[in-house]
Amino acid sequence: VSASFSALGTTVTLAVVDPGALDAANAVLRHELALIDRTCSRFRADSELTCVNRAAGRQIGVSALLYDALRTGLAAARATDGIVDPTVGRALEVAGYDATFSLVRARDGQRFAARFATVPGWRTVELDDARHTVRAPQGVVLDLGATGKALAADRAARAAALGIGGDIAVHGTPPAGGWALGIGDDHGKAPDPGSTVAILAGGLATSSATVRRWRSGSRELHHLIDPRTGRPADTPWRTVSVAASTCVDANTASAAAMILGVDAPAWLAERRLPTRLVGRDGAILCLAGWPADAA
Amino acid sequence: MQPPETPLVRRIAQRDTALRRLRRMTAMSLAGASALAVAFGGLAAKSFSGHSSNAPRELTNVVRVHRVRVAPAARATRVAARPPILVPASAPVPASPPAAPAPSAAPAPPVAPPVVTQAPPVAVSGGS
Numbered sequence: 001v002s003a004s005f006s007a008l009g010t011t012v013t014l015a016v017v018d019p020g021a022l023d024a025a026n027a028v029l030r031h032e033l034a035l036i037d038r039t040c041s042r043f044r045a046d047s048e049l050t051c052v053n054r055a056a057g058r059q060i061g062v063s064a065l066l067y068d069a070l071r072t073g074l075a076a077a078r079a080t081d082g083i084v085d086p087t088v089g090r091a092l093e094v095a096g097y098d099a100t101f102s103l104v105r106a107r108d109g110q111r112f113a114a115r116f117a118t119v120p121g122w123r124t125v126e127l128d129d130a131r132h133t134v135r136a137p138q139g140v141v142l143d144l145g146a147t148g149k150a151l152a153a154d155r156a157a158r159a160a161a162l163g164i165g166g167d168i169a170v171h172g173t174p175p176a177g178g179w180a181l182g183i184g185d186d187h188g189k190a191p192d193p194g195s196t197v198a199i200l201a202g203g204l205a206t207s208s209a210t211v212r213r214w215r216s217g218s219r220e221l222h223h224l225i226d227p228r229t230g231r232p233a234d235t236p237w238r239t240v241s242v243a244a245s246t247c248v249d250a251n252t253a254s255a256a257a258m259i260l261g262v263d264a265p266a267w268l269a270e271r272r273l274p275t276r277l278v279g280r281d282g283a284i285l286c287l288a289g290w291p292a293d294a295a
Numbered sequence: 296m297q298p299p300e301t302p303l304v305r306r307i308a309q310r311d312t313a314l315r316r317l318r319r320m321t322a323m324s325l326a327g328a329s330a331l332a333v334a335f336g337g338l339a340a341k342s343f344s345g346h347s348s349n350a351p352r353e354l355t356n357v358v359r360v361h362r363v364r365v366a367p368a369a370r371a372t373r374v375a376a377r378p379p380i381l382v383p384a385s386a387p388v389p390a391s392p393p394a395a396p397a398p399s400a401a402p403a404p405p406v407a408p409p410v411v412t413q414a415p416p417v418a419v420s421g422g423s
Contacts, residue, residue, distance in 0.1 A: 002417050015417035079400050149423075165423025181409075182416035191419045197409035204409070208422025241420055242402075243409050249402035271401045274408040289408030 007033040008041075008149055009100055010165035011188055017159070017175050025160050032156040033164075039066045040144045042089060043100050049142060053089065057138035059126075067132045070125070073147045076252040077122035083256045087125065088225040089141030091117045095232065096214050097223055109215025119227040145223070150205060150251035157247075163187065166206035169247035174200050183276060185210045185239050194294035195276075203247030207254040208239040226259050233259040239278040240264065243290070 001022050002015035007030070014029055016022050041047040048066045062070070073086035094115040097104055125142070126135045136142060144151075150167040159172030161179040166187045170179045178198030182191025185208050197204075209232075212223040226233040240257040244250035253273050257264035265287060268275045274290040286292055 010423040013418040075400065079402060161417050163418035163420065166420045167423075168418055168420050177412060177414060178410070180412045180414035180416045182419040182421075184419055184421040187419045187421035187423050189419070189421070191416055191421070194411075196412055196414070196416045198412040198414065199405065199409050200407055202405040204420050206420040206422060211422035239422060243405045245403040245405055253402040272404045273402060274405065288404070291409060291411045294411050294413070 005030075008037055008152070008164060009102070010149070011163075013161075013163040015161040015179070017173065021159065025158065028158065029156050029162065033152060035065060036069075036148065036152045036155075039063060040069050040148045042141070042143050042145070049144065052134055052136060053141050055136070057135070059128075059133050059135040061131065061133045064132065067127070067129075067134070069144050069148055069151055070127060070134055070142070071129075072151050072248055073142070073144050074122050074125060074127070076147050076248070079252060080256040082122060082227055083259050084146050084252050085119055085122050085227040086142050086144055086146065087120050087122055087136075087140050088227060089143035090139065091119050091225045091227075091230045092143055092145075092223065093117075093141060095221055095225070096216055097212070101212055104214050107214070110217060112214075112216050114216035114219070114221055116230045118230050119225065121227065146255050147248055147251060150203065150247040153247040154203065166208070167203070167247050167251050168205065169203045170199060170201060183241050185278070192293065196294075197243075197291060199243055202243065202245045203250040204241065204243045205247055205250035205254045206239060206241040207251070207258045209233070209235060209258060210238055224255065224258050233261065235259065235261045236279055237261070237264065237277050238280050238282075241276045241290075242268070243274045 001019045002013055003022060003026055004011055004013045006012070012029070012033065014022070014026055016025055037044070038046070039048045042049055042053070044050060048062055049069075052060060052062065052066070052070075070086070076084045077086060092098070094117045096107075096112055096114045120137065120140050124137050124140055127133070149164040150169075153162050153164045153167050153169035156162055157169035157171040161168060161170040161174075161181075163181075168179075168181055178200045180196055180198050181204055183195035183197065183206060184191040187206070207224065209222040209224055213220050215221070222232045224233045224235070225231065235258050237258055240254045242250045242253040242257065244253060250273075253268065253271070253275070257268055257275065257277065260267055264277065265275075265285065268287050272288050275287040276290045277285040277287070279285070284293060
């Protein structure tokens with residue numbers, strides 16, 4: 001049985017094997033997501049992350065949750081040599097993603113002029129694990145959009161399959177045959193025909209440049225910023241799905257693959273990450289044990 | 296009238312001259328060592344990022360560098376510990392962290408790869 005609702009600017013789906021456990025799991029999940037939102041949102045004036053972004057170079061103490069989220073974001077940056085970088089916040093803002101996406105989408109793109117900014121780089125952020133403090137230089141805007149939802153899924157999936165947007169974590173005893181998960185460009189629509197796969201544990205995440213898009217004059221932009229250029233990544237992929245040991249790992253790899261572009265298949269194969277890449281022309285490339293779509 | 300210069304008097308004069316030379320060399324060595332200590336001390340103080348030998352005392356605490364204990368999904372983050380004070384907004388920003396980066400922790404593959412199924416999906420993984 002499953003339940004769906006809106007949170008963190010996207011759709012959340014919770015599925016459990018035991019129907020009697022759904023209500024309790026749902027309550028725990030909603031509490032966890034509300035906490036994540038209050039802590040890690042770049043768009044809330046009262047969030048802890050906003051306090052860090054406004055600290056103007058000062059060192060400030062943060063909660064264990066935000067510290068964990070920041071540490072996860074920096075670890076993703078390190079694991080991808082800076083391709084998935086939490087310091088892209090300023091570049092996202094000036095490119096146009098400066099409010100919740102429903103507001104960005106509603107804006108008149110013909111009258112909006114995007115700008116681009118250099119990404120300062122994750123190495124400029126300092127964490128103190130003993131004191132749970134963080135310091136980001138003045139002008140650095142941290143964005144946890146890449147890893148935040150995946151971390152929330154990993155934290156909140158207890159004896160359940162939990163999907164937050166395209167990021168899915170499964171935990172506990174799976175149903176017979178595993179958790180069946182559809183794959184598509186948009187998590188809110190029907191999956192691609194024949195794409196449904198089953199996983200027993202870990203995480204599965206999909207990154208796509210087809211959903212969070214907005215206009216700047218005659219140009220279309222998307223939310224996957226390439227830290228090397230400060231601009232939306234020029235990628236040959238429409239959508240990349242990765243299965244990994246955790247949802248954070250899967251999300252990190254799928255986002256990195258989108259940004260790496262033509263270098264993604266070699267990067268993914270080297271890490272033995274089962275992956276399904278869909279090119280702009282719709283051609284599908286499966287790597288490292290990801291099964292071909294059913295006929 | 297000067298005393299006659301005997302071999303004994305000559306040796307005493309030579310000894311006194313050697314002792315004066317030794318005292319001068321000792322004093323010069325001490326002065327040189329002090330100057331070098333000051334120079335290297337200043338160099339060491341400047342080698343710690345974000346600190347200055349001219350800064351107030353609370354800004355000159357030694358920076359401790361150590362490894363963070365991280366969850367499996369976020370292994371190998373190494374960060375710099377900072378003193379528990381608010382650093383002024385105008386404080387210089389280090390060009391690079393004082394800690395050397397730890398080896399990369401690559402995303403780990405799943406226990407088993409996905410398999411095709413005909414079961415109806417409980418969720419869809421897609422862009423959001």
